[in-house]
Amino acid sequence: MAKTLSFAYESPLEVKVGDDETTFTLICKNEDRVVDLTGSKSIIAKIGNRSGYLRGQLISLDNSAGLHEGKINLTFEKSTLDNFPPGFYNLEIWVIDSNGTSIYPSGNPLSFTVTSNLESGSGTTITTVAFDDFVKAMSKAASTIAKGDKGDTGPQGKQGEPGPTGPQGAKGDTGPKGDKGDIGTVDNDGLTTAPAFVDLQTQVNNSAVGTNLLLKTYNQFSITGVNAINQGQAMYGLSRRLEAGTTVTLSFDAVSTTPESFIIQTDGYDGGSWMACINDTVGTTKKHYVATIKLDNYSSLGVYLHLDNIPWTTTITFSNMKLELGSHATDWCPNPTEILTQADYAKIKAAIVSLGGHL
Structure with a gap:
């Protein structure tokens, strides 16, 4: 039951x-x-x-x-x-x-x-981003830091009068190597205004785009029908609340033991929004589904599955499910909270400090 x-x-x-x-x-x-x-x-x-x-x-x-x-x-x-x-x-x-x-x-x-409450923390916060993306941005930023100025070229000597061609003289000694210019420096303001860091900040401000808002989607979800009784069951929870009017795109793969139909629903505080456009017949061959919908109320619980008159012998399995902001579906990935570790954060902090920044 x-x-x-x-x-x-x-x-x-x-x-x-x-x-x-x-x-x-x-x-x-x-x-x-x-x-x-x-x-x-x-x-x-x-x-x-x-x-x-x-x-x-x-x-x-x-x-x-x-x-x-x-x-x-x-x-x-x-x-x-x-x-x-x-x-x-x-x-x-x-x-x-x-x-x-x-x-x-x-x-x-x-x-x-x-x-959190007001006593939970203080000061400026840094938004969590994927570690690989941060490393790329750090490398790009390092390449934008100015090097020391090159010394001026000395004046060209006066050309001598041409003389008769004589025997080739011995090769002279190599002159001393000139001094290397000073390495340029950058303060925290210069670091944060570098073009690569501006690009990174833009990415952070729009980090929800392409982010999987669902939790634990690395596990497949299967459900078996119960004859002629319509049923719904929770699939995956949301990592954040979605406001009414938000446009989201849901994508996933599905395969069934026998061809049957289903409907996916985002479950919200006031009943959720039916994604009727996903109402389809799924067969024994895996099929990829994508649907975009504008939420008619805020959603904070997750994604539910609704089965219509599915025989008890039928099992439908869902995988690679992703719910993301906007109307463009991107490849499946887990929620960022299921990727970033404390070790990753320590590496990010060390990289910022080594370039003259601070948290």
Whole structure:
């Protein structure tokens, strides 16, 4: 049975570091029907991120209002948020009753955001960019740094009177080598205004273009039909919230055990936007799909799959899925947060300092 976990309509979707009064309201459903949780022995919120499991927090059952409708109120303890740096986190709800343990959702965990407060940092920040792109820009910038001025050419001597041709004399000694000019210097202002760095800044300002906004797409996603019952299931979560009116492009590969149809949906706070133009029949040969859509409301949860009357014997497998800003589809790549490591950051910092810059 497909279990789902979603935010209630009035619930916030993000919380600031140190805020222990913001409450998430969550709804547990089974086969799209709310679950009566009044008989639960305990309810635990399990929290993790892309590196794995972090910790669990008990949900208070003292206030049972809403439990019969599958509603859960989750208020983070201060100690929890103090230990969570700003970023994206995953959430599961574990319900323990007399029948055993039920985990919501059945598919990908629900995503939420921890944002920084004014005390979380200070000073100028540097935007994360792909390490390879940064190295190329650094190399290009180094080539633009001016070298020392070349010394002036001395005056040409007066030409002597031609004399009779005599025997060839011995080769004279090689004269001393002239002094090398001073190496040019560059300060931080000069470094940041170099053409290559201006190009890099432009790339940073537009870094979301071509970036995969979905998480964990390096794993294939498969779903099996359930006869004549239409069903939807979460596929991949978003790494950032997308505002209403945003134009995005979704691309992916799909292959099915038997020819059947499907629809992809971006799931948002108010029901999401149907990408009906992807409504197609997929066969047993892998096929590449691309669709561009303008979101009709903001989307913060991820991408969902909707199956139409798929036999239980049919399995559709999706791979190389990418959601990006704009109307142009580019080759698949993982989300930048799944690429850049602490070692990469250390190399970037060392490169900036070695060229006279600072963070």
